[in-house]
Ligand SMILES: Nc1ncnc2c1ncn2[C@@H]1O[C@H](COP(=O)(O)OP(=O)(O)OP(=O)(O)O)[C@@H](O)[C@H]1O
């Protein structure tokens with residue numbers, strides 16, 4: 001079941017510049033964690049504001065839970081949670097007070113508010129600082145409160161725009177694990193981060209945008225296998241063989257370096273075809289292979305490659 005379907009969303013902030021979002025299509029399945037990645041200024045936050053009905057697109061269609069979000073924004077808002085990128089807090093409220101106030105805003109009954117607040121203080125490691133004012137919190141503590149308070153109400157879809165900024169590694173991991181648990185019980189999560197390891201850890205699907213346009217989309221695995229080629233493959237031969245540099249020097253589509261010992265490094269410049277040619281040349285000259293290894297592609301490498309190579313909107 002689709003939770004979000006967006007077609008050709010565009011948004012300009014006025015002025016002479018190009019649109020901040022320039023025709024984005026999105027399809028987010030219910031109960032999945034969807035990672036929305038892209039360099040600074042790519043249009044992620046602008047897209048989130050459109051998806052959450054905080055700003056109206058200049059053009060395009062948007063349906064959330066099958067509801068036309070442009071015509072019935074309030075119906076959509078009732079069922080979503082949003083943690084925006086900007087810090088938002090009331091300076092004089094305590095941590096407990098912030099949770100309580102959020103629960104009241106969402107009409108959560110008093111007993112349920114107490115139960116939820118207790119659980120969230122525990123889950124987000126806020127118990128010790130429950131009586132501190134927001135103003136006196138550290139940056140990461142404040143961000144934890146901003147995320148935690150969103151869980152005071154029920155929702156079917158949660159948008160998180162760089163929620164882990166300023167959080168320490170333990171707090172990050174705890175948040176990611178609790179998001180995973182919630183996704184397993186049916187919550188759909190739309191997640192933005194610049195920490196690619198986070199996206200790799202929790203996302204089922206990913207879209208990478210640049211210059212207001214989608215440049216790649218798919219599961220982390222499919223993106224890595226599509227864009228992760230071109231990484232270095234190391235071939236170890238049993239003994240040093242003086243013929244190797246000349247034999248492999250002429251193989252098209254890759255660069256080859258041979259150290260003084262027994263390791264050959266092959267970096268295909270396009271597809272992995274070149275690697276097969278290298279193996280064939282070695283085989284046809286009777287050169288055995290001891291070991292072959294490739295550094296596993298990670299999402300960060302893949303991201304950098306996509307962002308560098310894919311054009312995005314012209315002129316960006
Ligand atoms: N309120 C605004 N008025 C004018 N221009 C804006 C406004 N908000 C964003 N922009 C511009 O729109 C473009 C997209 O910005 P947006 O905040 O959506 O990017 P982002 O992908 O969230 O970036 P980041 O990773 O830095 O958070 C940028 O060029 C930005 O300068």
Ligand SMILES: [Mg+2]
Nearest residue numbers: 044045046085
């Ligand atoms: Mg942003």
